[in-house]
Amino acid sequence: MAPLTKPSQEELDRRRTIGVNLETVTNVSATEFPGNYPGEDLSWDIDEFRDGLQIKFHNNEQHDASFSLIGVDASIANAFRRIMIAEIPTVAIETAFIDNNTSVVQDEVLAHRLGLIPFRGGQDGLRNFIRFWKRPAVDAEQGEFPTSFDYNTIKLDLRVECTHNRDAAPGETDPTKLYNHAHVYAKDIVFVPEGRQVQYFSGADAIAPVNPDILIAKLRPGQVIDIEMHMHKGIGADHAKYSPVCTASYRLLPLIDITKPIVGADAEKFAKCFPEGVIGLEEVTSKTAKADKAYAEHIGETRAVVLDAMRDTVSRECLRHPEFQGKVKLGRRKDHFIFAVESSGQWDSDELFLESIKQLKIKCQKLETQVKNMIR
The missing domain is CATH 3.30.1360.10 (RNA polymerase, RBP11-like subunit)
Incomplete structure (x- = not known):
């Protein structure tokens, strides 16, 4: 052998x-x-x-x-x-029990928007206490929520009614000043702890939207949104809201190899072929010429050097210009x-x-x- x-x-x-x-x-x-x-x-x-x-x-x-x-x-x-x-796995709103919705947003669209709101909470509770929820079987015992418990279901409420703002200035046209609750945001959703959830989700660890300013709907006087929501644990393979x-x-990783000297005006043009910060310009010194004999005849000129190849998007723009033919190699590791x-x-x-x-x-x-x- x-x-x-x-x-x-x-x-x-x-x-x-x-x-x-x-x-x-x-x-x-x-x-x-x-x-x-x-x-x-x-x-x-x-x-x-x-x-x-x-x-x-x-x-x-x-x-x-x-x-x-x-x-x-x-x-x-x-x-x-x-x-x-x-x-x-993460938790997200899975079920919305809409008691009243007189906004212009249809029930199914509103439920979909609620499901896509990302929430945060105590890490120990979300990862170790909350478990996966199982949908009730067809022949399960009749009950309001037969398979929902404090360890697999998180309850949320959204109850908002739009009314006139009596303190609004005469001639005011801004709906947010003219009405109370003209806009419904994620911060209007209220976490309702059940059972042992108080131990895991309280204070700074309480269940709350990641971004409180996510707009859910716009209301006008007389319109109401009254919804009870249940959050469950899931994975992105089931639905994107769990991702x-x-x-x-x-x-x-982009690779840029300058095989022959690129100096003078060509160096400046070469740098413009790449995103900012990828190629730098520096003066050719006697030390540079000693390290690389190819620069012996270019002392005092400006040369192109690679500063940070990671910033490159590999557009191949430099390969389109004849003056750079045979002087540069592009690749990826x-x-x-x-x-x-x-x-x-x-x-x-x-x-x-x-x-x-x-x-x-x-x-x-x-x-x-x-x-x-x-x-x-």
Whole structure:
């Protein structure tokens, strides 16, 4: 058997780079599997995977996070994205009992708008106390709410009536000043705790809309909205209102390689081909010329350098100009995923990624158990 060989770092970088050309994209297929390259052992190794795996946060705020996931296959990165969108549970309004609605908004439209309002509350209560609700069976015992309890149903009330504002100035035309409750907002929804919910949802941890200024409806004097609502736990795969994210996406790390000097007016034009902050301009010094002999004849001139390739959108604009032909290579790194996660408010944005890892781990454990049972 021939001895196993290891590729050079340059060859590894080539394999990991997707070529972005003027009209084509090359090297898009995965090649890291046994038997693809003669004389190489590309079987999966946990130690190599551990050494190559990196997670770097670029921005970490409560509702917005950006991080890089490095060293995994696209299938794994996409699994995390799909789990964040569709399989992390949240609570949302599921049922609306409309006692009175004389607004111009139809009952079904109003119920739909209410269901899409994101809510927040005590984390321990939402994740550990509140459980999934089961719809009553057809042959279940008759009762008002036979399967609703304090541990699976959260009650909310919305009772608003529009009236004339007697203190409004003569000639006032602004409806918000002319009438009381001319606009119905999410902050008008009242949480009604039941049973042990007081222990988990009180004070700052009380159930409340993430954004209190979400407009629900507009009313005029004599119009009333009187609704009792029940919130339940669900996942985005059942309905989009249960998705804990507004957006969860990723893109591959852009690569910009300046292979030949781009100086003078060409450098300024080259910088304009990219978003601001991607390409910088700096003077060619003797130190630069010593490090790269290609700049020996350009001392004192302005040259183009790559400042932050991560800002690039890979528009390929620079490839359209003949003066840059053969001087730049564009690409994307296959195993470097830049995630952007925007939370809807019930989870912190960084917690969503950690929870997606937990969910994927649970899936793998279930699969392992099923495979063992098949073997037996």
